[in-house]
Amino acid sequence: MLNTNEYFDGNVKSIGFEAEGARSSVGVMLPGSYTFATAAPERMTVVKGAISVKLPGHVDWETYNAGDDFEVPGDASFDVKIAETTAYLCDYL
Amino acid sequence: MLNTNEYFDGNVKSIGFEAEGARSSVGVMLPGSYTFATAAPERMTVVKGAISVKLPGHVDWETYNAGDDFEVPGDASFDVKIAETTAYLCDYL
Numbered sequence: 001m002l003n004t005n006e007y008f009d010g011n012v013k014s015i016g017f018e019a020e021g022a023r024s025s026v027g028v029m030l031p032g033s034y035t036f037a038t039a040a041p042e043r044m045t046v047v048k049g050a051i052s053v054k055l056p057g058h059v060d061w062e063t064y065n066a067g068d069d070f071e072v073p074g075d076a077s078f079d080v081k082i083a084e085t086t087a088y089l090c091d092y093l
Numbered sequence: 094m095l096n097t098n099e100y101f102d103g104n105v106k107s108i109g110f111e112a113e114g115a116r117s118s119v120g121v122m123l124p125g126s127y128t129f130a131t132a133a134p135e136r137m138t139v140v141k142g143a144i145s146v147k148l149p150g151h152v153d154w155e156t157y158n159a160g161d162d163f164e165v166p167g168d169a170s171f172d173v174k175i176a177e178t179t180a181y182l183c184d185y186l
Contacts, residue, residue: 002106002121004097013095015106017121019142019178026119026140026180028095028110047119047140047182049112085112087119087182089140 008034014090023092029082037077041093045069049086054079101127107183116185122175130170134186138162142179147172 003016005025012034014027026047044051045068052063056076064070071093072078096109098118105127107120119140137144138161145156149169157163164186165171 002099002103002123004099004106006095006097010095013097013108015097015108015119015121015180017123017178017180019180024141024180026108026121028108028119030095030110047138048117048184085110087108087110087112087117089180091141 008032025090026087027090028085028087029080030085031082034080034082035077036072036080038072038074041072041074043069043071043091043093045089045091047087047089049082049084051086051088052081052083101125118183119180120183121178121180122173123178124175127173127175128170129165129173131165131167134165134167136162136164136184136186138182138184140180140182142175142177144179144181145174145176 006013011030014025016025046064046066048066050065052061054061055078099106104123107118109118139157139159141159143158145154147154148171
């Protein structure tokens, strides 16, 4: 089963799937600023474009480009800035 | 604008977007065999999982894993076999 979801008035869309016994999603973010909440811990990998992120408990923003990944703890929220439309893979850990 | 599409009775879903002045999509394929038709030439990159493909004019199947890519000419069709649910990036060239 493939589940399509949209967030932030359709500025972020994703397709959820199961692979290798775990849940993942691929998605696209239009330029903007977003705050995401996590339930489970997750690993975000930039597929195309770039994600600037301020991780929970961090003061500074860091920018990740295509091929880079970062992990976010569960039960947390994190801030994201997108300068150009960006595709990502999210693996729930 | 993010355009969600589905193909093959919802066994393949994708999100189309524009980035860096060109069109791309990310999508997910459930296990199965599919034949895709291209209008423009495109480059497919495996994001997670694996794609076995028989390219136009080829006799043999080749398998591409996460991080691998292959190009397909325009106005062509190609056959794909998916053994495990697979996420991909498609860049229209």
